[in-house]
Amino acid sequence: xxxxxxxxxxxxxxxxxxxxxxxxxxxxxxxxxxxxxxxxxxxxxxxxxxxxxxxxxxxxxxxxxxxxxxxxxxxxxxxxxxxxxxxxxxxxxxxxxxxxxxxxxxxxxxxxxxxxxxxxxxxxxxxxxxxxxxxxxxxxxxxxxxxxxxxxxxxxxxxxxxxxxxxxxxxxxxxxxxxxxxxxxxxxxxxxxxxxxxxxxxxxxxxxxxxxxxxxxxxxxxxxxxxxxxxxxxxxxxxxxxxxxxxxxxxxxxxxxxxxxxxxxxxxxxxxxxxxxxxx
Amino acid sequence: xxxxxxxxxxxxxxxxxxxxxxxxxxxxxxxxxxxxxxxxxxxxxxxxxxxxxxxxxxxxxxxxxxxxxxxxxxxxxxxxxxxxxxxxxxxxxxxxxxxxxxxxxxxxxxxxxxxxxxxxxxxxxxxxxxxxxxxxxxxxxxxxxxxxxxxxxxxxxxxxxxxxxxxxxxxxxxxxxxxxxxxxxxxxxxxxxxxxxxxxxxxxxxxxxxxxxxxxxxxxxxxxxxxxxxxxxxxxxxxxxxxxxxxxxxxxxxxxxxxxxxxxxxxxxxxxxxxxxxxx
Numbered sequence: 001x002x003x004x005x006x007x008x009x010x011x012x013x014x015x016x017x018x019x020x021x022x023x024x025x026x027x028x029x030x031x032x033x034x035x036x037x038x039x040x041x042x043x044x045x046x047x048x049x050x051x052x053x054x055x056x057x058x059x060x061x062x063x064x065x066x067x068x069x070x071x072x073x074x075x076x077x078x079x080x081x082x083x084x085x086x087x088x089x090x091x092x093x094x095x096x097x098x099x100x101x102x103x104x105x106x107x108x109x110x111x112x113x114x115x116x117x118x119x120x121x122x123x124x125x126x127x128x129x130x131x132x133x134x135x136x137x138x139x140x141x142x143x144x145x146x147x148x149x150x151x152x153x154x155x156x157x158x159x160x161x162x163x164x165x166x167x168x169x170x171x172x173x174x175x176x177x178x179x180x181x182x183x184x185x186x187x188x189x190x191x192x193x194x195x196x197x198x199x200x201x202x203x204x205x206x207x208x209x210x211x212x213x214x215x216x217x218x219x220x221x222x223x224x225x226x227x228x229x230x231x232x233x234x235x236x237x238x239x240x241x242x243x244x245x246x247x248x249x250x251x252x253x254x255x256x257x258x259x260x261x262x263x264x265x266x267x268x269x270x271x272x273x274x275x276x277x278x279x280x
Numbered sequence: 281x282x283x284x285x286x287x288x289x290x291x292x293x294x295x296x297x298x299x300x301x302x303x304x305x306x307x308x309x310x311x312x313x314x315x316x317x318x319x320x321x322x323x324x325x326x327x328x329x330x331x332x333x334x335x336x337x338x339x340x341x342x343x344x345x346x347x348x349x350x351x352x353x354x355x356x357x358x359x360x361x362x363x364x365x366x367x368x369x370x371x372x373x374x375x376x377x378x379x380x381x382x383x384x385x386x387x388x389x390x391x392x393x394x395x396x397x398x399x400x401x402x403x404x405x406x407x408x409x410x411x412x413x414x415x416x417x418x419x420x421x422x423x424x425x426x427x428x429x430x431x432x433x434x435x436x437x438x439x440x441x442x443x444x445x446x447x448x449x450x451x452x453x454x455x456x457x458x459x460x461x462x463x464x465x466x467x468x469x470x471x472x473x474x475x476x477x478x479x480x481x482x483x484x485x486x487x488x489x490x491x492x493x494x495x496x497x498x499x500x501x502x503x504x505x506x507x508x509x510x511x512x513x514x515x516x517x518x519x520x521x522x523x524x525x526x527x528x529x530x531x532x533x534x535x536x537x538x539x540x541x542x543x544x545x546x547x548x549x550x551x552x553x554x555x556x557x558x559x560x
Contacts, residue, residue, distance in 0.1 A: 016324030022296035044296030225505040225513035232512015233505035273546045
């Protein structure tokens with residue numbers, strides 16, 4: 001059987017794999033000042049958002065990514081009141097962050113307003129917290145936003161970006177991490193999606209080195225399944241301003257006041273253990 | 281970019297996804313009395329074994345599957361002395377089982393000797409325990425093997441089979457599970473690969489229903505990443521002869537006398553928690 005026009009394929013040539021989803025059709029194609037956004041209707045994964053040819057989010061599997069980009073860092077921070085999400089225009093990470101009653105302010109800063117407008121249209125279930133009084137949606141350059149932030153303003157910065165090519169490239173280097181460090185409070189934590197533990201081992205090592213060079217005291221990489229992304233096995237990396245990342249708010253995580261489909265207290269203990277071969 | 285002859289693709293049409301690996305070339309193609317086996321040299325996943333068009337094992341990612349098909353069940357059983365692996369002809373599960381000093385006998389029963397011969401040639405690192413005095417490699421029909429087994433002979437039966445179509449179909453039904461139940465001791469555990477938690481929810485439910493109809497007291501499904509298999513997110517299901525599956529040998533798992541790349545004590549606590557939406 002061959003993959004014809006009834007399939008969308010993302011070829012990750014540099015890591016020798018490709019992933020395809022069967023589609024009923026294309027629902028939208030928009031060229032914004034920043035990127036090309038496409039929306040497909042798939043046969044088994046619900047709606048699918050593509051940016052510049054890369055899979056971003058699907059209805060069926062985004063819960064894995066959004067839960068694991070939010071709850072581990074929020075329950076690891078001792079007092080998570082002010083949270084900045086850079087990228088994340090689909091609003092799924094913002095939504096999870098706002099499930100935490102401790103959070104008093106959650107800002108989402110995506111460079112491209114069209115990502116959010118299309119998410120509101122095709123992924124409304126991810127946008128249910130957009131009108132939360134604690135939520136702020138800004139459409140601006142995340143790099144500049146962090147540079148302009150007041151010293152120590154944020155407790156948590158979550159970098160929910162596309163891959164480290166194109167518009168997001170600047171979100172993976174030492175200068176950006178230095179700005180994040182300054183904008184974080186004393187117990188501040190950075191959480192960034194960090195590609196595949198199977199296929200991007202070198203990239204992850206370089207990213208962590210850049211975080212430490214920028215002055216972060218410790219970095220810690222953990223993993224989760226993510227069907228839509230190359231290899232289906234994904235990671236995020238935490239960076240701490242003030243010390244090793246060895247504990248989390250266990251009682252709060254055990255008794256979280258909201259339901260999750262993947263994240264749990266037990267999975268958080270695995271987050272704290274991390275991926276040994278990426279945390280040497 | 282299109283996928284040309286430099287790629288191997290497995291299309292999982294019934295679940296609307298496909299996974300491709302870039303290849304340097306085909307190293308072997310053998311039609312056995314049971315199936316067609318192909319070996320490819322990939323650009324980034326090492327060697328790749330294909331059976332009847334389905335991905336079976338790659339050098340790069342098999343550790344996930346083999347560790348998670350063996351250590352969870354072995355550390356969950358209170359006294360795992362006699363272990364039967366049905367299928368598993370690549371010898372990777374057998375190898376992991378034999379890392380446990382408590383195991384006194386580990387039999388691998390695969391219907392097709394060629395799977396093992398090709399694994400010895402292309403995946404020698406999986407076959408290092410084949411000459412362990414506790415190992416027995418049999419090439420026979422697993423269904424008949426279990427039917428002929430003495431009552432209560434095994435502590436653990438691991439079903440490391442291909443998908444529930446073709447030669448492996450009979451390994452997913454009530455009659456087979458009834459034979460397994462009889463062949464297991466009082467505290468016996470069955471562990472079977474059970475496809476994708478994202479894409480095979482109905483199949484998993486039917487499989488668990490068949491296990492319970494056969495007389496198993498409890499079933500429990502857990503998950504792990506597996507890049508090579510459809511969706512990249514995979515599961516295994518435990519079935520217990522004598523009661524709920526709620527505890528494991530925690531001290532032994534904490535102090536396991538061998539290294540693993542993925543399995544750990546913390547991950548075992550997640551195994552015990554299982555996948556909530558598959559264990560209702």
